[in-house]
Amino acid sequence: MSNRLSGKVCIITGTGGGMGREAALTYAREGALVVGCGLFVEEAEATVAAIRAIGGTMVSMQPCDLTKSAGCQALGACSARSCSGEECGSPGRR
Numbered sequence: 756m757s758n759r760l761s762g763k764v765c766i767i768t769g770t771g772g773g774m775g776r777e778a779a780l781t782y783a784r785e786g787a788l789v790v791g792c793g794l795f796v797e798e799a800e801a802t803v804a805a806i807r808a809i810g811g812t813m814v815s816m817q818p819c820d821l822t823k824s825a826g827c828q829a830l831g832a833c834s835a836r837s838c839s840g841e842e843c844g845s846p847g848r849r
Contacts, residue, residue: 756810760787766834767791768821770813771798776805783811790834792819792826 765782769775770791776798779789783806791813793799799817806813814837820826 756784756786758786760785763787764834764838765789766830768830769793770802770815771795771817772802776802779806779813780809780811783813784809786811788837789813790815790830790837792816792821792830794818794820 760782763786765779765787767775767779767782767789768791770779770789771793772795775791775793779791779802783789789806789811791799791802792815793802794817796817799815803813803815814833816830816833819830821830
């Protein structure tokens, strides 16, 4: 792992698979704290586990529907709390 992004917070949507999962893994490998979200709980939790397995840090909100205002607000609040080292809650799970 690199520390190029150490101390940075990266918000990535759709972390349950595909490009979102790969982006989350890439930023985590560079040392960023990844704040992610997705609609599908099991897939998003698998990404969190994969990042933790490589020594990275990720918090994730799922299910989180960004087509709804409440989902967007919750993700923003989670991101702000993550910057200060606090725990994130989520509409569904952490």
